[in-house]
Amino acid sequence: MMMNTTLAQLRELRLEGLATGLQEQLSQAGVAAMSFEERLALLVDREVHWRNDKRQTRLLKQARLKYPQAAIEDIDSRAGRGIQRSAVMSLALGGWVQSGHAVLITGPTGAGKSWLACALAQHACRRGFSAHYQRVPRLGEELRIRHANGTFGKWLDQIRKTDVLLLDDWGMTALDSQSRADLLEIIDDRTSSRATIITSQLPIEHWHEWIGDPTVADAMLDRLMENHHRFTITGESLRKKPAPGKGKTANAESAAG
Numbered sequence: 001m002m003m004n005t006t007l008a009q010l011r012e013l014r015l016e017g018l019a020t021g022l023q024e025q026l027s028q029a030g031v032a033a034m035s036f037e038e039r040l041a042l043l044v045d046r047e048v049h050w051r052n053d054k055r056q057t058r059l060l061k062q063a064r065l066k067y068p069q070a071a072i073e074d075i076d077s078r079a080g081r082g083i084q085r086s087a088v089m090s091l092a093l094g095g096w097v098q099s100g101h102a103v104l105i106t107g108p109t110g111a112g113k114s115w116l117a118c119a120l121a122q123h124a125c126r127r128g129f130s131a132h133y134q135r136v137p138r139l140g141e142e143l144r145i146r147h148a149n150g151t152f153g154k155w156l157d158q159i160r161k162t163d164v165l166l167l168d169d170w171g172m173t174a175l176d177s178q179s180r181a182d183l184l185e186i187i188d189d190r191t192s193s194r195a196t197i198i199t200s201q202l203p204i205e206h207w208h209e210w211i212g213d214p215t216v217a218d219a220m221l222d223r224l225m226e227n228h229h230r231f232t233i234t235g236e237s238l239r240k241k242p243a244p245g246k247g248k249t250a251n252a253e254s255a256a257g
Helices: 002-012 016-026 029-033 036-063 085-092 113-126 136-149 152-161 177-190 204-211 214-225
Strands: 102-106 131-135 164-170 195-200 228-232
Touching (some): 002 016, 016 036, 036 113, 036 131, 102 113, 102 214, 113 195, 136 152, 136 164, 136 177, 152 177, 177 195, 177 214, 204 214
Parallel strands (some): 131 164, 164 195
16 A cells, blocks of 8 residues: 555656656565665666656657658668768767757758758757757748747747757748748857758759848858758669569658658
């Protein structure tokens, strides 16, 4: 009866990992030979891991990645793709998020840009950082709605605080003056303090022309280029259908953008 009360109190205190660990200890015969300090250490360790797992799950859900299952461990670095596994792993395991660096990923449609970007964002979430996925072609419409209903300021503040912002399909649709100004605000808020990932079919040397306004383009690109990492993916589209008689590829990047 006393133990049931203790378990209930632990759950009331939201110590679910510790409560589960204690329940398991009660059913394990070998635990009786352990000291109090050893049992307590195991329970605390269980609580820490439970909280970390719960936080990772929450961060990945909030990120709303296009490919939430994308993982850097599954990167396709075959010859001809222009991706060096060592370079991606060095970046993913480094301090690019804490340092607020930009990662610029370019390449043709279907080459795996969005997949690689999501894999980097997913790994950041696994390390405890927050992330947010946003397709740039839809950004203008969303920002117009937020300006109209008065939520733009709050949204901008949330984005500013997000550790990793993934802007997918950069350069696919023209920018109007308001979207251009808003995009500069987003980029400016993140310079050297929050990390940004951008994917684009447009080569970087054409971004200035796409942005349109020379003054805004200079300011935006100056901030993005201050501290950045660049990946240029090459090769055939990974979206191509398999030849007749062959099954679908099991490659994790087969649907990547």
